[in-house]
Amino acid sequence: MDQSPPRNTSVTVADVAHKAGVSKATAARVLGGYGTVSDRVREAVTAAARALDYRPNELARSMTTGRSGTIGVVVGDIENPFFSLAVRGITDVARQAGFTVILINSGEDVGAEKAAIRTLLAKRVDGLIVSPAKESDVEHLREAARSGLPLALLDRGSDALDVDTVIADDRHAAEGITRRLVSLGHHRIAYLTACDTPDHRFHAAGDINTGSVRRRIEGFLGVCREAGLIGMEDWVHVGAATPEQTHRIVTAMLQSAHRPTAIIASDSVIGLEVFKVCRDLGLSIPDDLSLVSFHDADWTSVTTPPVTVVRQPVYGLGETAAKLLVERLNGKGGEASRIVLRTEVVDRASIADAPV
Amino acid sequence: MDQSPPRNTSVTVADVAHKAGVSKATAARVLGGYGTVSDRVREAVTAAARALDYRPNELARSMTTGRSGTIGVVVGDIENPFFSLAVRGITDVARQAGFTVILINSGEDVGAEKAAIRTLLAKRVDGLIVSPAKESDVEHLREAARSGLPLALLDRGSDALDVDTVIADDRHAAEGITRRLVSLGHHRIAYLTACDTPDHRFHAAGDINTGSVRRRIEGFLGVCREAGLIGMEDWVHVGAATPEQTHRIVTAMLQSAHRPTAIIASDSVIGLEVFKVCRDLGLSIPDDLSLVSFHDADWTSVTTPPVTVVRQPVYGLGETAAKLLVERLNGKGGEASRIVLRTEVVDRASIADAPV
DNA sequence: AATATAAAAGAGACCGGTCTCTTTGGCTTT
DNA sequence: AAAGCCAAAGAGACCGGTCTCTTTTATATT
Structure with a gap:
């Protein structure tokens, strides 16, 4: 029977504080990395946290800070190499900036896309990257943007939507x-x-x-x-x-x-x-x-x-959209950017003169 | 100047309750779909919610229920068609079962994988699907599993880990x-x-x-x-x-x-x-x-x-892993299943007798 | 009509963090 | 030695839901 550390049934700051013999507020300061604490107390709290195998609850933190550290991504179909490469670009930038990605496939269906947005809004994502299924049906996106949620459009723009947009020419x-x-x-x-x-x-x-x-x-x-x-x-x-x-x-x-x-x-x-x-x-x-x-x-x-x-530039499409979004999340205001990335024809051998 | 509904700066149940002239608890019962309420009150609350454009805060809900409605998925590289197809299988099942998916690439690096698990644990995912980068280095996974978090292994098993596993033969x-x-x-x-x-x-x-x-x-x-x-x-x-x-x-x-x-x-x-x-x-x-x-x-x-x-059967690999996980999440207990899916050789024309 | 019983609604604690406000204590200043 | 100041620590409200417990109201029973 080995059960080294004691089955972590959710250790809280209060538990750590108690073990370290300090107040909850002080323990929170150490664990959360804010405010001022003496070195002696910092060490005591850190030790207690390690001993109890404390794991912060990001959800609780989000409750008060209002930031979830998450961005929602809605694409047509992750199985399509186009989207999987774009998503790779997005996740790379997101991770770099300290965000995680919630991924939802719309299957190019507006109904599913609307449901996805609703779900992501409920999960309080900090921002949204969407490849809209229908340009003519973006009321749900406009509403999300109007409520102040940073939104970036991927591969498909909409004149009706004044938000950051990255498309190819x-x-x-x-x-x-x-x-x-x-x-x-x-x-x-x-x-x-x-x-x-x-x-x-x-x-x-x-x-x-x-x-x-x-x-x-x-x-x-x-x-x-x-x-x-x-x-x-x-x-x-x-x-x-x-x-x-x-x-x-x-x-x-x-x-x-x-x-x-x-x-x-x-x-x-x-x-x-x-x-x-x-x-x-x-x-x-x-x-x-x-x-x-x-x-x-x-x-x-x-x-x-x-x-x-x-x-x-598929990877770049995702990468750029994510960069724009992260900038917004970091408070950079200003006009929405509409970025058009260059494409290039790669000449190989599948075209020839028209047959007579 | 159009700004039809009044800029939803986070409408809460309390706001809805106030508008409907009922207590917070009652409004919560209607909005959360639990407990018993009279039809008259239900309608009043529903109307108030609509008028205020109420959006539930899934984070707050998770705080008390302890379920986040999210599963964490860690794969080597979503850009690889193998993983993008498997992830498609996972997301389809997850969505069906009412879960969203947080996706993280490990780049087949154990360090990144460990960081990913830590992040997902902090986000309080309900379960985990991982394609471990190294079979020999799974201490972080064992710990996650031991703390009671349902875990399913994708494409790669580990004898050292007694958890649901789906691999190919x-x-x-x-x-x-x-x-x-x-x-x-x-x-x-x-x-x-x-x-x-x-x-x-x-x-x-x-x-x-x-x-x-x-x-x-x-x-x-x-x-x-x-x-x-x-x-x-x-x-x-x-x-x-x-x-x-x-x-x-x-x-x-x-x-x-x-x-x-x-x-x-x-x-x-x-x-x-x-x-x-x-x-x-x-x-x-x-x-x-x-x-x-x-x-x-x-x-x-x-x-x-x-x-x-x-x-x-790549899609099936993801699909099956997700199904096993969802079953665990729904409380089905019992032994860990180790499922081995059949492969099949597709004979085409790239092999022939060895040259002399 | 009086009582039993169930349904409906309210009050308030709680989840686990953050954060403001207050109190304590050590050190300088003259 | 008394006053002044700032760093360090504590107390407790708060975020937005859920949920238990209690009170009120409506319906059934004889």
Whole structure:
């Protein structure tokens, strides 16, 4: 029977104070590291705390200080490499600044996102980093911000929300790759996104609630229009939210008589699925189909051919958002910053001239 | 100037009670959903709460109930697809059961892990899911468990720790693929892991502190011995913790005169890097080198050739650990369960007969 | 109508810290 | 030696909920 230190059933400052023979207030001063205490007393209290295996109760501390030392993070899906990398950026900065992170997945569902915010508010997080599921539905976020809670938006902004925002230059990136495809002679270029609309069809960019994706599609359509290509709205496909759905959409698209000669995939999960369908259908990339994907996932350089991608500074997105938030938490006031991080096209071998 | 509801500077039950004209205790009964109240009073309180935009303070609630509704999760690195998928499994179960998740990365460093546990203990999490960095250094975990905090181990067990544990049948999986390679005539088989030893060299399986990896290496060495291959310890390489290090190790290995004819990669990040080095060196998989990787990452089926992998039920690992923990939290007592989930070899095309 | 019984509401302690305000004690100052 | 001052320690309220215990009110019983 070994039970060395005596089963710590919550030792409190009062217990430590009693053991050290001082008042609760004095013990609290030593343990909490504030106020002034004599060296002799400090040692006595420290010794008593060690002997009793005292563990501070951060919850109780939060009660009076009003700070919980916690930030809430709401992302679409931590399983998606995009978010897991961004979250890594967030947690690194948060830890450095002495905060812990409560993570909630919204599954890109606004209802779940609202519930998440409510939960985090109840847990009294000191700040919030959110990747909003719908730009058009941010009343819950505005309310949180208005009540004075620091809020930073990740990857997706909202003009309706005057808060710190960190996004990538999605429109510019989309314009660049579209221009490149057009100059290679492509007229039938499909854009494929996981975002969905009520009727699962695309009509206009305004239908798309995810800010980053809407800006990309605007860029895509803008360049097409500029190049004299009309009716390109019909080539935007929504609802590729799972590998299965993507498979269905891409297969149908590539088997139709009027099939695209190039596909722009809005994330690496979609890009991967396009690759698989081509293999199954016996189509060659880039001879039969050119492929460009957003997100420089690590595997995109080892396929045959390697995939041309838009490299986003994903870690930096999370890192920057967290830094902005931490600054707010440390009392830095002033205007909300809207930071746009540069993207870069990584040229590999998945695009070529349009087939004749 | 719009400021519809009056800037909620923390509305408390007392405020609601006052507005509704009832006592604090009664208002708390309505708001907290306990005890008995008349319908009339319930409505009055509910209305007052809505009017004042009352938000419960979960922290204060935790003070008295002793439950925080939070579980702490410590993993090596959320950026690694293995962990992000496992964490997804954990968060799904946690949310279902009404818990939120505080996530901390240990970076596979025991010191950081200890700090993480301390932080989580201070935050008074209701339970803990940990993927221990070192099996040999679990005193902090034992102490947490002994103080009555439910603890579940993820992917890595410890005989020294009698707590709920969920792992994969790593040894069996390693035996299977090693046997396959041996039967194809391979004698020079390298095993590559991110785990490290003090001197960055491998001597015996006991050197490896990560349980899952140690079991795999034991399986690997066991089958080799069985097959009459001796001194295979020299073929185990440790310290492939980053793509850069992996690159260095693999390049050196493949450029040596006595180079391996097969490589077993301990995770998909390593597998990917092996692939890249082969491409750079102009070596053909599987003609010049056979490759097997642990973790059926989504990209492994689209490379040329597609990679033969050990498929682990990663989501299920997290899911199961969370379920066990939730059961404990709901008071189910009894023996600690040690669950071993099945793995499966997915045969693709990256292995072949040993070159002559 | 009088009593028993249960339901509804109130009063106030409590959780474990922080923090303000007050008291004590040692040391300087002239 | 008396006054003045500041560091060190103590007393107790407070944060915002929960919960026990007590009192009041409504309903049932004969």
